[in-house]
Amino acid sequence: MTPSSLDALIDALRCLPGVGPKSAQRMAYYLLQRDQRGAHRLAESLERALSSLQHCERCNTFTEERICQRCANPQRDARLLCVVEMPADLAMIEQTLAYKGLYYVLMGRLSPLDGIGPRELGLEKLLARATDGVVEEVILATNFTNEGEATAHMLSELLAARGVRASRLSRGVPVGGELEHTDSGTIAQALVERRTL
Amino acid sequence: MTPSSLDALIDALRCLPGVGPKSAQRMAYYLLQRDQRGAHRLAESLERALSSLQHCERCNTFTEERICQRCANPQRDARLLCVVEMPADLAMIEQTLAYKGLYYVLMGRLSPLDGIGPRELGLEKLLARATDGVVEEVILATNFTNEGEATAHMLSELLAARGVRASRLSRGVPVGGELEHTDSGTIAQALVERRTL
Ligand SMILES: [Zn+2]
Ligand SMILES: [Zn+2]
Numbered sequence: 001m002t003p004s005s006l007d008a009l010i011d012a013l014r015c016l017p018g019v020g021p022k023s024a025q026r027m028a029y030y031l032l033q034r035d036q037r038g039a040h041r042l043a044e045s046l047e048r049a050l051s052s053l054q055h056c057e058r059c060n061t062f063t064e065e066r067i068c069q070r071c072a073n074p075q076r077d078a079r080l081l082c083v084v085e086m087p088a089d090l091a092m093i094e095q096t097l098a099y100k101g102l103y104y105v106l107m108g109r110l111s112p113l114d115g116i117g118p119r120e121l122g123l124e125k126l127l128a129r130a131t132d133g134v135v136e137e138v139i140l141a142t143n144f145t146n147e148g149e150a151t152a153h154m155l156s157e158l159l160a161a162r163g164v165r166a167s168r169l170s171r172g173v174p175v176g177g178e179l180e181h182t183d184s185g186t187i188a189q190a191l192v193e194r195r196t197l
Numbered sequence: 198m199t200p201s202s203l204d205a206l207i208d209a210l211r212c213l214p215g216v217g218p219k220s221a222q223r224m225a226y227y228l229l230q231r232d233q234r235g236a237h238r239l240a241e242s243l244e245r246a247l248s249s250l251q252h253c254e255r256c257n258t259f260t261e262e263r264i265c266q267r268c269a270n271p272q273r274d275a276r277l278l279c280v281v282e283m284p285a286d287l288a289m290i291e292q293t294l295a296y297k298g299l300y301y302v303l304m305g306r307l308s309p310l311d312g313i314g315p316r317e318l319g320l321e322k323l324l325a326r327a328t329d330g331v332v333e334e335v336i337l338a339t340n341f342t343n344e345g346e347a348t349a350h351m352l353s354e355l356l357a358a359r360g361v362r363a364s365r366l367s368r369g370v371p372v373g374g375e376l377e378h379t380d381s382g383t384i385a386q387a388l389v390e391r392r393t394l
Contacts, residue, residue, distance in 0.1 A: 002284070003261045005246045012242035015235030016213075017227045023215065025285060028246070030214045032259060033304050036247055038212030043243035045202070045209035046228070046236050052202045053229060062229060064200045086226060087199070107230050 006032075060125060061087050061105040070103065077101045079136040083126065083155065085109050085143055089179045093141065098188040101139070104129055109142060110151045121151075123158065130164050138166045139194055143178045167194040203229075257322060258284050258302040267300070274298045276333040280323065280352065282306050282340055286376040290338065295385040298336070301326055306339060307348045318348075320355065327361050335363045336388075340375045 080101025142148035170193030277298025339345035367390030
């Protein structure tokens with residue numbers, strides 16, 4: 001006896017990570033009963049983000065242009081390429097003000113349990129980027145979790161096979177920790193003490 | 198440097214109950230990176246639910262018609278009106294198969310801390326419904342939480358002032374418990390043992 005459009009909304013909310021049937025139901029009632037304006041805004045933002053965002057051709061992060069402003073900035077040192085898992089990690093490194101090179105955002109990490117292997121991560125794009133003839137060093141700044149370490153390890157082997165120098169953030173970042181939850185000072189230190197692989 | 202449509206999406210996701218800045222960011226990346234189809238479906242479901250759902254003129258639940266199928270069903274006993282907080286509570290009572298009357302769904306409860314008083318709950322609509330000349334007894338089936346009990350108490354006084362007989366589910370439902378998490382047998386028992394107020 002539930003109206004089909006309500007059922008469909010509850011079902012659609014479950015595509016959000018961490019949202020099960022009970023929270024989806026609670027969210028649907030809340031939006032319809034207490035925040036219809038917020039619901040409209042959410043629907044519009046979703047459509048606008050889906051239609052306007054694309055991956056930067058150079059660094060792979062989300063952007064509304066073909067090449068993002070950071071990659072297009074001639075002030076950045078194009079000889080350094082820092083590889084991070086997510087845009088939030090990039091933001092953390094930018095906050096240190098200790099890095100003036102460019103980035104590559106993987107938008108994930110190797111995660112065999114979730115079916116994310118080298119192909120799903122799109123590593124060919126990174127390898128093409130790293131072998132453009134300008135990049136002299138690739139700084140692997142994936143997280144120091146098991147999955148992030150495995151990703152860095154695979155990347156260092158792929159880069160070595162192509163004659164590209166790779167380095168890794170020093171272990172200033174706590175083992176098992178994530179960049180997003182590390183203070184700027186520690187990340188700055190880890191950049192300075194990066195070790196050649 | 199975050200694209201504005203990504204910022205707007207992260208911000209819009211925060212209208213969902215229980216979603217803070219970090220989960221909103223995680224949800225946005227997840228949708229854009231791993232489930233664009235789900236994101237489209239969510240946007241469409243939101244718009245469709247917002248445009249097609251309304252409150253039933255008689256029972257106040259969400260419906261796509263002016264009067265929902267349950268209220269329009271002549272097989273139900275129109276002399277009994279059961280008042281519940283949410284559609285999920287109604288569904289729990291229907292599951293007992295112990296009730297053949299009609300319902301009124303408050304879509305909430307008195308909650309002074311959240312600014313929800315008698316006016317926000319729209320109690321005039323319920324009072325008009327309960328004094329239609331056909332209803333002989335109003336069964337108050339709000340939760341046995343503090344807020345649900347306070348709601349039942351206020352309703353019993355408003356109904357008594359209008360000469361309408363009110364009853365309350367018996368205390369078979371655990372004190373402090375919520376209907377949604379109670380088994381059908383206990384709810385059926387509480388319906389049979391309802392006490393006149
Ligand atoms: Zn870029
Ligand atoms: Zn109805």
